[in-house]
Amino acid sequence: MTEKQKKLFELQLKIRTKLGRRISRRWLRRRRGWSLVARAEAYLRRSGWKTGKRRLGSCLIRMAWICQSLTCWIHRIWQKQNTRSGRRNLHHMAVFNQKTLYDAYKKRTKNIEVDMDAYNRAKETDPEFYREASSLQYGVAEPNIDRMVNELKERDEKRKAFSRRRKFNEDKDVDSINDRNEHFNKKIERAFGKYTLEIKNNLERGTALPD
Known part of the structure; x- marks a missing residue:
């Protein structure tokens, strides 16, 4: 063997030994890891942790089923309380949500x-x-315009005839003789209530009149 061949052979041996050491180290690490996992599983099996885990899992499943049935029951009660004659009651800004606007549109187009x-x-x-973009036709036919105007007039008349029923407050002080006078008193209260509050309190206490 020449000197070049000897050097090449030595380099190959070094590489093989290094690779062998690395592979052996990896194998040892894996073997140690496997042994640790096996020992841990055996310990848990002996201590009965797996049976406790199964019991805990079954309890959690039961609790989830109970929570689901309870939420369904509460939702049914909530629907019954908020439903009157098949329709949900409208409160505050719920009048302007998408569902009510679509229902109003269907009601208008029904006629x-x-x-x-x-x-x-x-x-x-x-x-x-x-029509396309190059079409020269414009506008709507006269009968269709008349029909739209009639529909808007009917809608305006219905809006004028509509009167929202307000809940009667039994604890409120009676300071009117009829509905018209009550409405007028509310207007006066909105305009001058903050100015007349002290006068009303003095009259109730009896301190407004001189001795």
């Missing part, structure tokens, strides 16, 4: 009469029934 024959005739005869 609109649609003539399907006239619609089909217009679709067949009018070449620009479905």
